[in-house]
Amino acid sequence: MSENLLEVKGLVKHFPIHRGILFNKQVGAVKAVDGLNFSVKKGETLGLVGESGCGKSTTGRLILRLIEPTAGEVKFEGRDVTKMSPSEMRELRREMQIVFQNPYASLDPRMTIGDSIAEPLLVHKIYQTRGEREKRVRELLDRVGLNPMYAERYPHEFSGGQRQRIGIARALAINPKFIVADEPVSALDVSVQAQVLNLLEDLQKEFGLTYLFIAHNLSTVEHISDRVAVMYLGRMVELASSLDLYTNPKHPYTQALLSAVPEPDPTKKKQRVILQGDIPSPVNPPSGCTFHTRCPFATDVCKAEAPVWRDTGGEHFVACHHVDKLVPTTSTQGTVTATIPKA
Amino acid sequence: MAEALLKVSGLQTHFTTEEGIVKAVDGVDFEVQKGQILGIVGESGCGKSITSLSIMRLVAQPQGKIVGGQILFQGKNLLSLSESEMRAIRGNRIALISQDPMTSLNPVLTIGEQIMEAIILHQKVDKATARQKAISMLEAVGIPSPESRVDDYPHQFSGGMRQRAIIAMALSCEPDLLIADEPTTALDVTIQAQILDLMREIRDQRNSAIVLITHDMGVVAEMCDYVAVMYAGKVVEYADVHTLFKNPKHPYTQGLLNSIPKLGERKERLEPIEGQPPSLSKLPQGCSFGPRCKHYMTKCREVPALDTFEQGHLVRCWLTKESK
Numbered sequence: 024m025s026e027n028l029l030e031v032k033g034l035v036k037h038f039p040i041h042r043g044i045l046f047n048k049q050v051g052a053v054k055a056v057d058g059l060n061f062s063v064k065k066g067e068t069l070g071l072v073g074e075s076g077c078g079k080s081t082t083g084r085l086i087l088r089l090i091e092p093t094a095g096e097v098k099f100e101g102r103d104v105t106k107m108s109p110s111e112m113r114e115l116r117r118e119m120q121i122v123f124q125n126p127y128a129s130l131d132p133r134m135t136i137g138d139s140i141a142e143p144l145l146v147h148k149i150y151q152t153r154g155e156r157e158k159r160v161r162e163l164l165d166r167v168g169l170n171p172m173y174a175e176r177y178p179h180e181f182s183g184g185q186r187q188r189i190g191i192a193r194a195l196a197i198n199p200k201f202i203v204a205d206e207p208v209s210a211l212d213v214s215v216q217a218q219v220l221n222l223l224e225d226l227q228k229e230f231g232l233t234y235l236f237i238a239h240n241l242s243t244v245e246h247i248s249d250r251v252a253v254m255y256l257g258r259m260v261e262l263a264s265s266l267d268l269y270t271n272p273k274h275p276y277t278q279a280l281l282s283a284v285p286e287p288d289p290t291k292k293k294q295r296v297i298l299q300g301d302i303p304s305p306v307n308p309p310s311g312c313t314f315h316t317r318c319p320f321a322t323d324v325c326k327a328e329a330p331v332w333r334d335t336g337g338e339h340f341v342a343c344h345h346v347d348k349l350v351p352t353t354s355t356q357g358t359v360t361a362t363i364p365k366a
Numbered sequence: 367m368a369e370a371l372l373k374v375s376g377l378q379t380h381f382t383t384e385e386g387i388v389k390a391v392d393g394v395d396f397e398v399q400k401g402q403i404l405g406i407v408g409e410s411g412c413g414k415s416i417t418s419l420s421i422m423r424l425v426a427q428p429q430g431k432i433v434g435g436q437i438l439f440q441g442k443n444l445l446s447l448s449e450s451e452m453r454a455i456r457g458n459r460i461a462l463i464s465q466d467p468m469t470s471l472n473p474v475l476t477i478g479e480q481i482m483e484a485i486i487l488h489q490k491v492d493k494a495t496a497r498q499k500a501i502s503m504l505e506a507v508g509i510p511s512p513e514s515r516v517d518d519y520p521h522q523f524s525g526g527m528r529q530r531a532i533i534a535m536a537l538s539c540e541p542d543l544l545i546a547d548e549p550t551t552a553l554d555v556t557i558q559a560q561i562l563d564l565m566r567e568i569r570d571q572r573n574s575a576i577v578l579i580t581h582d583m584g585v586v587a588e589m590c591d592y593v594a595v596m597y598a599g600k601v602v603e604y605a606d607v608h609t610l611f612k613n614p615k616h617p618y619t620q621g622l623l624n625s626i627p628k629l630g631e632r633k634e635r636l637e638p639i640e641g642q643p644p645s646l647s648k649l650p651q652g653c654s655f656g657p658r659c660k661h662y663m664t665k666c667r668e669v670p671a672l673d674t675f676e677q678g679h680l681v682r683c684w685l686t687k688e689s690k
Binding site: 074075182184185212213214215216217218220221224239241242243245246247266269270279280281282283284285286287288289290291293295297298301302 | 409410524525526527554555556557558559560562563581582583584585586587588589607608611621622623625626627628629630631632633635636637638639640642643
């Protein structure tokens with residue numbers, strides 16, 4: 024087993040809600056991330072999936088310490104990121120970078136893309152002269168499949184897919200070890216998504232990168248990830264190797280999520296698990312297992328106690344009281360559908 | 367075959383802009399029968415939404431104009447109707463479900479008032495009857511305790527519930543044709559499954575026809591009977607859903623199907639379509655897909671016509687014409 028690049032323990036982020044102007048006081052908290060434990064291995068891609076508001080982007084930002092965690096620790100190569108001084112943090116940022124979701128908002132419209140890509144080189148004083156930096160920018164542009172001559176152009180001259188390539192080039196500029204990719208393809212057209220996914224995979228092989236790949240699209244995550252973690256309302260409900268998770272989903276939420284994905288094959292008729300109701304608010308999450316309000320198998324214990332996050336064998340982590348009773352089945356056509364166990 | 371409920375032929379909708387004429391829709395042909403779901407797929411800017419707005423005759427005036435083609439609905443050409451005749455059809459015989467449930471409801475009117483508006487306008491009933499009807503519509507689309515929720519404002523509804531409310535509104539006059547423009551794109555996957563289920567139920571129970579506009583091949587495969595694939599303002603392929611997925615003929619359709627990761631497939635590498643979709647004001651000469659096509663040949667400098675490849679399978683490509 025390869026070593027861990029990143030270890031996350033008990034990570035919590037509560038965003039306070041304040042009321043009142045004169046007597047401003049905290050009246051509650053949005054429990055965006057509520058106790059995460061996981062690790063990312065060197066050289067792997069860990070996929071993080073979940074529906075909107077489940078805390079997956081917050082998790083990505085907490086790891087990079089773009090926002091301060093409420094509690095918990097994030098260890099990068101054994102050092103706790105959450106306790107670092109600003110100068111140590113700046114050092115560390117050379118190792119960890121992020122590719123943002125929206126390629127339209129994440130590039131400064133008034134900087135040429137060459138300047139945008141060169142900025143991390145400048146901040147981290149990697150090259151002494153302008154000439155060296157420009158050479159590196161051209162190299163990077165070429166590597167992500169753009170014409171090096173484009174360095175003088177502005178973001179508005181590029182399409183979404185090209186902008187995302189620029190964002191990737193910027194993240195790569197200082198040779199990081201670890202990249203958080205927050206929904207890097209969801210704003211792109213379908214035919215362009217595959218180009219960017221392939222590019223990310225090529226770069227990973229070439230530079231030995233480790234990715235945390237955050238997305239809501241399960242097919243995309245399955246394709247790119249070695250292991251996948253599923254989040255629901257600020258907590259992880261399941262984490263396993265990509266193959267294991269998709270062929271043998273153990274948590275009822277994962278099963279429902281997988282069965283809800285429309286498949287591009289009209290001959291497959293899936294047996295769907297349709298979840299009732301909406302995702303509850305993270306301000307006031309349900310007691311016990313937060314999924315119990317929508318879970319078809321919920322019992323009294325689910326309402327009272329939060330399930331323990333445990334390894335069910337072969338590093339397949341699940342947080343569910345009834346995990347041993349739920350049996351997923353594989354249909355004749357090879358797709359996994361969730362099963363309803365006899366009560 | 368019976369006469370189609372909706373038959374669109376040679377539709378062209380152009381916009382005048384500073385950069386010249388933008389041919390947003392430039393050659394769209396398809397038909398929909400009663401009880402069928404037709405999918406229109408394509409990427410952003412391919413003209414699929416403008417097609418739906420053209421059918422409703424809601425294209426922004428004066429910059430946008432339907433300059434050619436026919437839209438036959440129950441045998442009548444919608445393009446030759448007067449505005450008041452059109453108003454009697456819009457929302458009544460043809461209803462539109464828009465993409466974004468967050469912005470397509472009026473925030474200062476209750477959900478009930480918004481549903482009642484169409485009922486009172488088209489069915490000439492009094493307020494109390496309309497309210498009863500609104501409640502029963504909300505119930506039909508699966509809103510819990512509709513008697514009290516009917517007086518809620520849109521912000522009190524979640525995204526999935528708002529989309530249900532919009533569907534209730536669209537269904538309130540029992541239209542013959544529903545046009546759903548990316549009805550689930552803004553929703554999470556578990557909520558999407560609920561809404562798609564609801565739409566299938568509507569089709570089965572009311573035998574309505576649905577035009578479903580989407581960019582998601584998965585949604586197409588699960589929902590549609592027939593599919594029209596659009597690229598740069600034109601329908602490039604039209605077939606029944608099984609033929610389209612099993613035997614796609616247009617290189618764009620093939621590329622689209624190859625480039626999406628499928629659950630459980632575990633492909634080593636995706637096969638993307640190279641290049642970018644073209645800008646509609648600077649379309650390449652000839653076949654718009656030419657510059658991205660693997661099979662580009664000299665012939666492609668002329669625009670190919672949408673021709674029958676086999677019975678019920680239309681393709682706009684020189685390649686299929688040559689192979690025949």
